[in-house]
Amino acid sequence: MQEYELAVLPGDGIGNEVMPEALRVLDVVGAKYGVRFGYRHFDWSCETYKSTGAMMPPDGLARLRDHDAILLGAVGWPGVPDHISLWGLLLPIRREFDQYVNLRPVRLLPGVTPPVRDKQPGDIDFWVVRENTEGEYSQLGGRQGEGTPTEMVLQTAAFTRRGTDRIMRYAFELARELGKPHVTSATKSNGIYHSMPYWDERFAAIAAEYPEITVDQDHIDILCARFVMSPERFDVVVASNLFGDILSDLGPGVTGTIGVAPSGNINPERTYPSTFEPVHGSAPDIAGKGIANPIGQIWSAAMMLDHLGLAEAGADVVAAIERVLADASAPRTPDLGGKATTEDLGRAIAEAV
Amino acid sequence: MQEYELAVLPGDGIGNEVMPEALRVLDVVGAKYGVRFGYRHFDWSCETYKSTGAMMPPDGLARLRDHDAILLGAVGWPGVPDHISLWGLLLPIRREFDQYVNLRPVRLLPGVTPPVRDKQPGDIDFWVVRENTEGEYSQLGGRQGEGTPTEMVLQTAAFTRRGTDRIMRYAFELARELGKPHVTSATKSNGIYHSMPYWDERFAAIAAEYPEITVDQDHIDILCARFVMSPERFDVVVASNLFGDILSDLGPGVTGTIGVAPSGNINPERTYPSTFEPVHGSAPDIAGKGIANPIGQIWSAAMMLDHLGLAEAGADVVAAIERVLADASAPRTPDLGGKATTEDLGRAIAEAV
Ligand SMILES: CC(C)[C@H](C(=O)O)[C@@H](O)C(=O)O
Ligand SMILES: CC(C)[C@H](C(=O)O)[C@@H](O)C(=O)O
Numbered sequence: 001m002q003e004y005e006l007a008v009l010p011g012d013g014i015g016n017e018v019m020p021e022a023l024r025v026l027d028v029v030g031a032k033y034g035v036r037f038g039y040r041h042f043d044w045s046c047e048t049y050k051s052t053g054a055m056m057p058p059d060g061l062a063r064l065r066d067h068d069a070i071l072l073g074a075v076g077w078p079g080v081p082d083h084i085s086l087w088g089l090l091l092p093i094r095r096e097f098d099q100y101v102n103l104r105p106v107r108l109l110p111g112v113t114p115p116v117r118d119k120q121p122g123d124i125d126f127w128v129v130r131e132n133t134e135g136e137y138s139q140l141g142g143r144q145g146e147g148t149p150t151e152m153v154l155q156t157a158a159f160t161r162r163g164t165d166r167i168m169r170y171a172f173e174l175a176r177e178l179g180k181p182h183v184t185s186a187t188k189s190n191g192i193y194h195s196m197p198y199w200d201e202r203f204a205a206i207a208a209e210y211p212e213i214t215v216d217q218d219h220i221d222i223l224c225a226r227f228v229m230s231p232e233r234f235d236v237v238v239a240s241n242l243f244g245d246i247l248s249d250l251g252p253g254v255t256g257t258i259g260v261a262p263s264g265n266i267n268p269e270r271t272y273p274s275t276f277e278p279v280h281g282s283a284p285d286i287a288g289k290g291i292a293n294p295i296g297q298i299w300s301a302a303m304m305l306d307h308l309g310l311a312e313a314g315a316d317v318v319a320a321i322e323r324v325l326a327d328a329s330a331p332r333t334p335d336l337g338g339k340a341t342t343e344d345l346g347r348a349i350a351e352a353v
Numbered sequence: 354m355q356e357y358e359l360a361v362l363p364g365d366g367i368g369n370e371v372m373p374e375a376l377r378v379l380d381v382v383g384a385k386y387g388v389r390f391g392y393r394h395f396d397w398s399c400e401t402y403k404s405t406g407a408m409m410p411p412d413g414l415a416r417l418r419d420h421d422a423i424l425l426g427a428v429g430w431p432g433v434p435d436h437i438s439l440w441g442l443l444l445p446i447r448r449e450f451d452q453y454v455n456l457r458p459v460r461l462l463p464g465v466t467p468p469v470r471d472k473q474p475g476d477i478d479f480w481v482v483r484e485n486t487e488g489e490y491s492q493l494g495g496r497q498g499e500g501t502p503t504e505m506v507l508q509t510a511a512f513t514r515r516g517t518d519r520i521m522r523y524a525f526e527l528a529r530e531l532g533k534p535h536v537t538s539a540t541k542s543n544g545i546y547h548s549m550p551y552w553d554e555r556f557a558a559i560a561a562e563y564p565e566i567t568v569d570q571d572h573i574d575i576l577c578a579r580f581v582m583s584p585e586r587f588d589v590v591v592a593s594n595l596f597g598d599i600l601s602d603l604g605p606g607v608t609g610t611i612g613v614a615p616s617g618n619i620n621p622e623r624t625y626p627s628t629f630e631p632v633h634g635s636a637p638d639i640a641g642k643g644i645a646n647p648i649g650q651i652w653s654a655a656m657m658l659d660h661l662g663l664a665e666a667g668a669d670v671v672a673a674i675e676r677v678l679a680d681a682s683a684p685r686t687p688d689l690g691g692k693a694t695t696e697d698l699g700r701a702i703a704e705a706v
Binding site: 076081082083085086087091115116117136137138139140141142143145148149150151152153154155156157158159160161162188189190191192193194195196197198219220221222224225226227228229241242245246248249250252253254256258 | 429434435436438439440444468469470489490491492493494495496498501502503504505506507508509510511512513514515541542543544545546547548549550551572573574575577578579580581582594595598599601602603605606607609611
């Protein structure tokens with residue numbers, strides 16, 4: 001029997017409530033396909049920070065490394081500044097494990113009413129490929145003149161040839177694989193003077209390696225507007241760390257799936273484990289009530305199956321999610337307009353598998 | 354008779370087609386309110402760049418300075434890289450004339466079908482207050498190792514106390530004036546390590562000066578999603594240069610008004626002229642056909658009237674735009690689903706005034 005060792009980090013808030021449902025579904029789909037998942041649990045969170053002054057132990061990354069993949073819930077909690085919690089746990093994992101692809105689907109699902117009109121499931125179905133290790137998310141910079149009227153803060157983004165080229169190649173390879181031969185680049189080279197013209201330059205260079213794939217590029221401002229006005233035109237969108245972050249929340253916002261959207265933080269070379277986590281956060285407003293929607297976590301687990309080479313099992317889980325969502329008599333959590341608990345919905349999906 | 358001297362820069366593409374309609378409306382509303390507008394025309398554009406190597410003459414800014422306001426069409430044309438054309442004309446005007454507020458309404462208009470469902474005119478009506486002179490739009494940075502595999506580009510954003518505080522105060526003052534006592538700050542302090550935590554710090558400090566105004570802050574990713582999911586919750590949104598750029602295109606994208614949205618680049622102290630320009634660009638695809646929608650330019654002129662202290666005249670023009678849009682038998686340009694020309698629509702609005 002094939003075995004996979006997974007690191008499980010529920011993190012904060014509803015992360016702790018949705019994670020068990022993802023493991024439930026993994027157990028079921030594992031049994032079906034004859035694979036076993038072992039789970040090593042790590043309780044690192046803002047609680048850890050409050051009691052130890054760090055989000056994880058000094059050897060935290062080393063302890064995660066020796067796993068086939070990482071399942072993460074959500075990081076962040078009121079009382080701990082976001083840049084402390086995220087730069088103390090989530091972002092070091094992405095960077096140290098060279099998870100340079102952040103991959104997120106934007107898909108209109110059956111049974112979900114999106115905020116945009118006149119769209120049917122199938123109309124909107126594309127991927128945002130986000131650079132996940134450099135760019136605008138950077139600790140380069142600092143402050144001078146603290147507390148004075150001439151106080152000033154500099155923040156430096158770094159774009160390397162290596163980092164830029166590899167994320168673009170990933171996007172083109174994905175487009176090729178999906179048989180979706182169109183790639184859109186998110187830019188802002190009319191306003192951001194150095195980095196974005198460079199981004200455009202590399203996009204043109206990499207696009208030339210894929211002559212069969214058509215391309216276009218939009219400045220991020222109009223691109224965001226187009227996500228709302230004509231989301232059906234996209235296949236694969238490649239973007240910098242910040243622009244990808246924006247687009248991969250906006251996309252699920254447009255399809256009404258922000259509470260259920262998954263993501264993969266992927267190291268394509270498999271030198272390091274990849275991390276799979278829902279797009280939603282720790283949701284302090286509903287945490288502890290047992291009513292969080294577990295689909296984002298379960299769908300993230302499905303993306304993990306895909307990454308581990310268990311594509312059929314992954315597709316099975318996504319199909320189960322779609323069936324449950326489309327079934328008006330199936331349990332629905334409050335965000336979907338129902339009264340079901342996290343566990344009700346998790347069980348329904350496990351059964352559908 | 355009160356007289357105003359305006360600098361008129363149609364710029365590129367459809368800028369040249371929509372500008373005459375704005376002047377037509379200004380003449381009519383001027384006659385009605387007993388004020389006269391003098392126009393000095395400047396043909397600076399990408400054409401200028403192609404023939405002279407610069408977007409404007411060396412004394413360009415000095416020649417603009419001595420006007421009561423600047424009306425701008427659109428800057429940018431294929432064949433001239435965007436960062437050349439914009440940093441050669443539009444952005445220097447904003448910076449040299451210390452137009453540190455970029456003000457844009459997001460409003461659902463009668464007669465316009467937005468891409469989002471279940472919203473009525475009145476439901477969505479708020480302002481984006483964008484910092485317009487510093488932040489992420491910066492020429493600080495550069496490239497090393499050009500052409501080598503270790504090539505790297507740094508791009509530095511600069512946030513000053515002065516620049517941050519004054520845009521936030523403007524937003525709070527606007528909220529107070531509008532009787533809309535809620536201000537939302539666009540941030541990304543969970544990912545962008547130096548500048549955005551500083552932005553939050555200053556937002557908290559300035560908010561404390563306005564205890565009667567309620568506030569919240571959203572990270573730009575979820576904020577963009579909320580623009581689509583719940584646009585009715587916003588009154589005044591204050592944002593950095595880049596985030597404000599994104600939000601002020603996304604907002605009109607959500608209301609279906611991207612082709613008609615106006616903007617003011619305002620120097621509130623009136624030390625320098627302010628610039629008023631539509632949000633749309635030069636639209637090479639339809640330029641020269643005489644079918645561009647002139648409402649963005651006309652509405653921008655209305656914002657200018659407001660800024661010049663002619664609030665009643667400005668409101669009159671906005672009301673005329675709304676009446677024409679709501680009137681199913683009035684001319685409509687193709688973007689609004691009709692067959693009218695730029696001039697037809699401009700005349701209809703002039704007559705409605
Ligand atoms: C053309 C471009 C530089 C400009 C900007 O980003 O400021 C435009 O998008 C705008 O919003 O006025
Ligand atoms: C929490 C935050 C740092 C993170 C990001 O911006 O990358 C989140 O928004 C995401 O998209 O995973």
